[in-house]
Amino acid sequence: MAWISLLAAGLFEMAGVAMMNKFHQDKKWSSIILLILSFGASFLFLSVAMETLPMGTAYAIWTGIGASGGAIIGMLFYGESKDWRRILFIAMVLSSAVGLKLVS
Template sequence: MAWFMLLLAGLFEMFGVTMINKYHHEKSVFSIILLVIGFAGSFLFLSLSMKTLPMGTAYAIWTGIGASGGAIFGMILYGEAKDWLRILFISMIISSAIGLKLIA
């Protein structure tokens, strides 16, 4: 269950980061509300996962999901660069998170 909570924390983190970008493009109260919901959910589920998982593992995977997911969302939703080096390094972040899951 802790790994599921950590995955949810990462997904909320991706959502929160996306809402920061949305707020920069469209300054509205709705964007801020969604941003707060995203990060509140992220921290809530991260803290729940850390009841069982080691802090270092949980934090590394949470930031990896948020960073890689934010970059992928940026490429899909906001037309950010999609060059092969960027995709390679995002893949390395995801591979590292999977590796941590396998050894924890």
Template sequence: MNWTFLILAGIFEMVGVLMINKLNKDRDLKAFSLMAGGFGLSFVFLTLAMDTLPMGTAYAVWTGIGASGGAILGMIFYGESKNWLRVLCIALVLGSAVGLKLVSG
């Protein structure tokens, strides 16, 4: 269950990051509420995951999911560069997160 909590934490981190960009464009209460809710739930699930996972592993995987997911969402929703080197770097970050899962049990 701890890994499920960690994945949920990463997904809500992505929601928060996506809403930062929306908030910068729209400046409305809905975007702010979704940003705050996304980050808040992200921290709640990260805390639950860290009950059993090592702090370093949990934090690295959480930030990896958030950073990679934020970059991918930027490509999908905001027309950010899809350069193959950028995609390769995202894949390396995600691969590292999977590697930490494999060696952490």
């Protein structure tokens, strides 16, 4: 259950980052409300996951999902560069989070 909560926290973190960009573009109240709700849900699920998982592992994986997911959303929906080097470094962030789980 903790890993599912951690995955949900990471996905809500990605949604929050996407809403930040959307709010920056359109300045609508719906975007800011979704931004607040997304980050709130992200922290809630992270705190649930941290009841079982070690703080360092949970935080590293949560940030890895959020950072990588935000970069991927930017590439897919906001026209950011899809250079192979960006993709390589995103893969390195994700593999580092997996590696941290494997050794802990």
